[in-house]
Amino acid sequence: MKSVQLPVEYVPPTPVEELSVRSADGIRLHVEVHGRPGAPTVVLSHGWTCSTAFWAPVIRQLADRYRVVAYDQRGHGHSEIPPSRARYSTRALAEDLAAVLARTVPAGERAVLAGHSMGGMTIMAAGGRPEVAERTAANVLISTGPSDLVAELTVLPDAVRAPGLRRFLHRQLLRSRMPLGPVSTVSRAALKYATMGPSSPAGQVEATARIVHACPTGVRVHWAGVLDRLDVRAGLGRITAPTAVVVGTADRLTPPVHAHRMVAELADPQGLLLLPGVGHMAPLERPVEVAAEIHRMAAAHLGGAATAAVPVDPAAVPAAASAAERTTVA
Numbered sequence: 664m665k666s667v668q669l670p671v672e673y674v675p676p677t678p679v680e681e682l683s684v685r686s687a688d689g690i691r692l693h694v695e696v697h698g699r700p701g702a703p704t705v706v707l708s709h710g711w712t713c714s715t716a717f718w719a720p721v722i723r724q725l726a727d728r729y730r731v732v733a734y735d736q737r738g739h740g741h742s743e744i745p746p747s748r749a750r751y752s753t754r755a756l757a758e759d760l761a762a763v764l765a766r767t768v769p770a771g772e773r774a775v776l777a778g779h780s781m782g783g784m785t786i787m788a789a790g791g792r793p794e795v796a797e798r799t800a801a802n803v804l805i806s807t808g809p810s811d812l813v814a815e816l817t818v819l820p821d822a823v824r825a826p827g828l829r830r831f832l833h834r835q836l837l838r839s840r841m842p843l844g845p846v847s848t849v850s851r852a853a854l855k856y857a858t859m860g861p862s863s864p865a866g867q868v869e870a871t872a873r874i875v876h877a878c879p880t881g882v883r884v885h886w887a888g889v890l891d892r893l894d895v896r897a898g899l900g901r902i903t904a905p906t907a908v909v910v911g912t913a914d915r916l917t918p919p920v921h922a923h924r925m926v927a928e929l930a931d932p933q934g935l936l937l938l939p940g941v942g943h944m945a946p947l948e949r950p951v952e953v954a955a956e957i958h959r960m961a962a963a964h965l966g967g968a969a970t971a972a973v974p975v976d977p978a979a980v981p982a983a984a985s986a987a988e989r990t991t992v993a
Contacts, residue, residue: 710780783807808921911941
């Protein structure tokens with residue numbers, strides 16, 4: 664098996680602080696704090712089968728400007744694995760986020776929340792919760808969707824046209840109990856096809872594969888069951904904070920159709936950023952653009968502290984934006 668060198672930007676940075684946070688049902692969550700103590704806070708929530716390591720390149724982009732909080736979703740990374748299937752739910756996701764915010768964002772202060780995939784679903788599931796809303800200045804929803812995930816998947820080739828058959832086969836893929844095993848040439852290729860853009864370099868694919876393969880099979884399967892039945896549209900409609908949406912045009916898992924629907928349902932939409940040729944793993948594939956969008960929301964909605972603490976490099980932002988298309992919302 665040929666090994667692939669992991670580029671330094673995908674190596675998880677050392678946090679300045681590590682915390683253990685108990686959620687409402689007692690599950691222990693692993694939380695990391697990076698960046699500048701006392702700076703405006705950004706909270707990162709990762710997706711299905713990922714971990715805090717997934718955010719490494721985005722953290723590297725933000726850490727010199729923000730206090731960056733990242734946590735492992737229950738069952739993932741260093742967080743506790745729930746003892747029963749009943750502990751896997753969108754309610755649990757929302758309660759976990761609320762617990763992390765209560766521990767890391769002091770009363771009276773607010774943060775920008777950024778969620779990728781299931782992390783974005785977490786933010787939507789928490790929509791309308793006062794304990795989350797009072798600590799939220801703005802949101803960035805990345806490569807995510809509120810419902811109908813199986814119906815909208817585009818992993819199977821177009822040759823499989825029958826809607827019922829496509830849905831059945833997609834559900835079997837989503838809920839597969841097959842252990843992923845060691846990272847291999849075949850698994851890298853399959854993962855790249857399903858989750859990343861076609862031009863993703865080997866280092867990005869290797870980083871993604873190592874993260875995804877580290878997720879325990881049982882955890883992956885239990886969360887797949889939640890995603891199969893996902894419907895957080897009610898929470899999405901109750902989000903009052905300004906919210907931006909980001910999606911790659913080559914995302915097979917949460918295609919852009921979801922992003923357009925979310926923008927239409929948000930109370931205060933702040934634009935849709937389309938990343939051409941990017942797959943589902945946008946924070947790994949395009950960390951500069953994703954970090955720039957998080958900064959845009961922080962600078963606009965965290966007030967003078969964020970603007971002062973985060974000087975914008977005029978050369979960097981146009982370079983990030985040049986590869987993307989933002990649709991503004993009136």
